[in-house]
Each structure stands twice: as C-alpha cells, then as structure tokens.
Amino acid sequence: MHVLFYTKPGCSLCDEAEQMMELIKEDYPLTWTAVNIEENDAKHEQYVFMIPVVEKDNKVLCSGVISYVDLALLFESDV
Template identity: 85%
Template sequence: MHVLFYTKPGCPLCDEAEQMMELIQEDYPLTWATVNIEEDDAKHEQYVFMIPVVEKDDEVLCSGVISYIDLAMLFESEV
C-alpha cells in the first residue's frame, strides 16, 4: 500500500508516526511519500490541526496519534 504522509518539521507526533510506519514495514508492504504541509498552502489549511495524517486516494486513513495497531488495521481492512 502506498500512502501520503502529511507532516511538518518539529512535529513530535509526526516523528512518532513515522517510526510506527517504519515498524509496520517489517510486517506489511507499506510505502509512503512525505508531504510537508508548510510547503503547500491548501494542505496546510486542510491539515494544520490534524497532523500527522496518513492519506490514500484523497481519503484520510488515520491522523493525530498514530499507533502500530492503527496502521495494521489498515491492512486488515483491505483483505
């Protein structure tokens, strides 16, 4: 599964979410493109209070405090 990962510099929740995404890669085929919301005015306005955000096909899959379980459930729901 390939997703977009919306973040911004200096965001501790974003750093933790990215660590969870790296961990989930050991068990599931997850890849992502990182998008800095500070470089896109529309995405900044949309996600400034939600980051980190994991999005696929314009649908927010999870946001805020993102755990390993949250990410694993994304794969379970695809089966």
C-alpha cells in the same frame, strides 16, 4: 500499499508516527511519500490541526496519534 504522509518539521507526533510506519513496514507492504504541509498552502489549511495524517486516494486513513495497531488495521480492512 502506498500512502501520503502529511507532516511538518518539528512535529513530535509526526516523528512518532513515522517510527510506527517504519515498524509496520517490517510486517506489511507499506510505502509512503512524506509531504510537508508548510510547503503547500491548501494542505496546510486542510491538515494544520490534524497532522500527522496518513492519506490514500484523497481519503484520510488515520491522523493525530498514530499507533502500530492503527496502521495494521489498514491492511486488515483492505483499504
């Protein structure tokens, strides 16, 4: 599964979420493209209070504090 990962520099929750994504990809086929919301006015306005955000097909799959379990559930629900 390939997702978009909305983040911004200096975001500790984003750093933690990316670490969880690195861990989950050892067990599940997860890839992502990181998108800095500070480089896109529309995404900044949309996600400024939600980051980090994992999105697929314009649907938010999870946001905020993202755990390994949150990510694993995405594969079990066949998102």
